[in-house]
Amino acid sequence: MTARADTSLLELSARELSAAIRQRSVSAREVLDAHFARIDAVNPAVNAVVTQVREAAQQAAARADELTAATPAEELPPLHGVPMTHKDTHAVRGVRTTLGSPLFADHVPEHDDLVVARFRAAGVISTGKNNVPEFAAGSHTFNELFGTTHNPYDRTRSAGGSSGGAAAAIAARIQPLGDGSDMGGSLRNPAAFCNVVGFRPSAGVLPLAPALDAWAWLARSGPIARSVDDVVLAMSVLAGPDPRIPLACPVDRAAFRTLAAEELPDPGARPLAGVRIGLTTDFGLGVPVELEVLDVLREQAQVFEQLGAVVEEAVPDLSAADEVFDTTRAFDMATNLRATVAEHREQVKPEVVWNVEKGLALTAPQLMDAALARTRLHEATRAFFDDHDLLLSPTTQVLPFPSEQRWPHTVAGVEMQTYVEWMRSATLISATGCPAVSVPGGFSPGGLPVGLQLVAGHGRDVELLRAARAYDVATRHADRAPVL
Numbered sequence: 001m002t003a004r005a006d007t008s009l010l011e012l013s014a015r016e017l018s019a020a021i022r023q024r025s026v027s028a029r030e031v032l033d034a035h036f037a038r039i040d041a042v043n044p045a046v047n048a049v050v051t052q053v054r055e056a057a058q059q060a061a062a063r064a065d066e067l068t069a070a071t072p073a074e075e076l077p078p079l080h081g082v083p084m085t086h087k088d089t090h091a092v093r094g095v096r097t098t099l100g101s102p103l104f105a106d107h108v109p110e111h112d113d114l115v116v117a118r119f120r121a122a123g124v125i126s127t128g129k130n131n132v133p134e135f136a137a138g139s140h141t142f143n144e145l146f147g148t149t150h151n152p153y154d155r156t157r158s159a160g161g162s163s164g165g166a167a168a169a170i171a172a173r174i175q176p177l178g179d180g181s182d183m184g185g186s187l188r189n190p191a192a193f194c195n196v197v198g199f200r201p202s203a204g205v206l207p208l209a210p211a212l213d214a215w216a217w218l219a220r221s222g223p224i225a226r227s228v229d230d231v232v233l234a235m236s237v238l239a240g241p242d243p244r245i246p247l248a249c250p251v252d253r254a255a256f257r258t259l260a261a262e263e264l265p266d267p268g269a270r271p272l273a274g275v276r277i278g279l280t281t282d283f284g285l286g287v288p289v290e291l292e293v294l295d296v297l298r299e300q301a302q303v304f305e306q307l308g309a310v311v312e313e314a315v316p317d318l319s320a321a322d323e324v325f326d327t328t329r330a331f332d333m334a335t336n337l338r339a340t341v342a343e344h345r346e347q348v349k350p351e352v353v354w355n356v357e358k359g360l361a362l363t364a365p366q367l368m369d370a371a372l373a374r375t376r377l378h379e380a381t382r383a384f385f386d387d388h389d390l391l392l393s394p395t396t397q398v399l400p401f402p403s404e405q406r407w408p409h410t411v412a413g414v415e416m417q418t419y420v421e422w423m424r425s426a427t428l429i430s431a432t433g434c435p436a437v438s439v440p441g442g443f444s445p446g447g448l449p450v451g452l453q454l455v456a457g458h459g460r461d462v463e464l465l466r467a468a469r470a471y472d473v474a475t476r477h478a479d480r481a482p483v484l
Helices: 006-011 014-022 026-048 054-069 114-121 164-171 189-192 228-238 253-259 291-306 321-347 350-360 364-387 419-433 461-475
Strands: 049-052 085-086 123-128 153-158 177-182 197-200 219-225 276-279 310-313 389-396 435-441 448-455
Touching: 006 026, 014 026, 014 054, 014 228, 026 049, 026 054, 026 085, 049 085, 049 164, 054 123, 054 448, 085 114, 085 164, 085 177, 085 228, 114 123, 114 177, 123 389, 164 177, 164 219, 164 448, 177 197, 189 197, 189 291, 189 321, 189 419, 189 435, 189 448, 197 461, 219 228, 228 253, 228 435, 253 350, 253 461, 276 291, 291 310, 291 364, 291 389, 291 435, 291 461, 321 350, 321 364, 321 419, 364 419, 389 419, 419 435, 435 461, 448 461
Parallel strands: 085 123, 276 310, 276 389
Antiparallel strands: 049 123, 177 219, 197 219, 197 435, 389 448, 435 448
């Protein structure tokens, strides 16, 4: 096998990297060596990777090379030999999984969460864990166990969260692809902050299994990568129902595989011709957004028009979304963490305690009102997507903020009352249940990444990713690597 320079390997997409291994132009062991060398070189600066399992990964890479030698290339799995650290809230069999909490500093699961199991079945080599906020609460990645993850584009700034470790690792060229989860923006926000792609699927497309509450619908698993094309490839191996989660799967895995097999669109051929996009800057609710974010949004809306889309200012009626999100999040947080808070209150960060107590204080009328509000929101969203194919908005309301802050206390001059209010650009969309993706939209004048959020109707995940990929291919903002 011919060795490649580490730098060239690190710039490859997951699709390209696996193809190179399958075609025997590079070995899985060489790729793994480059992966760990990059961790050694840049992780001290960004603090994205918090646990490594080098010996187990080297053994897995050796087995992958044996499989390569004995198997026709076309029969090898789609992500054969691709190294990946996993989000530290996702259980990985035999690997320390802390949830970002000192309470779980020595916790070693005996099972893989579904997203990890499906990635491993697709050929991924697990190499460790990446950092998260404590219990994945909040969109800034810091905890008492491992400290703060820093933004690769400006190490004084936040990498977002809760999938901030994954986003920073991918942006820093440690790995091309990762797994994450998203309740109120935990895939989309760090993707926007770190100039990568984060995809939140429709409910049921990639079940969160196993789960304490099998019927929970707000939180999702999803992939994060440097390109929409790699997200599509990931979904072609991740999507599909699981008997432990009784939510219907509205998109068959074969649909993602068909999209993954399509030729990349030619931007000059106007690949979005006829696509109807509603553009919003404030979600119809006066949501404050920093001007530098809005400037990028308006500029990039013109790119969608150049690709053939019809863009007009329009937004669904999201007036019920705050009630739906706030009540459901509080209920879910209390369901999952009430015992932990009751037993270890002084060892849990105050934002989590606040959210759990909010859930425990919910009344029956509040839960009933939230159910009715969710129905109103569903009808409003459905009506909007009868007339529009996509909604285009800012992913985040702010640029990456100073990493010493726990969360932004003001946005565009407006004071924030809670640690989640500054994330409404994401939480409003979470409440709709619709699939959403954050794509790199460019940079502020000061060089900080800005993300654009695209949303489609429930179950329209493939159409959403097809449009997002056309924009991504035309712009390729993620090719601008951080200087580390």
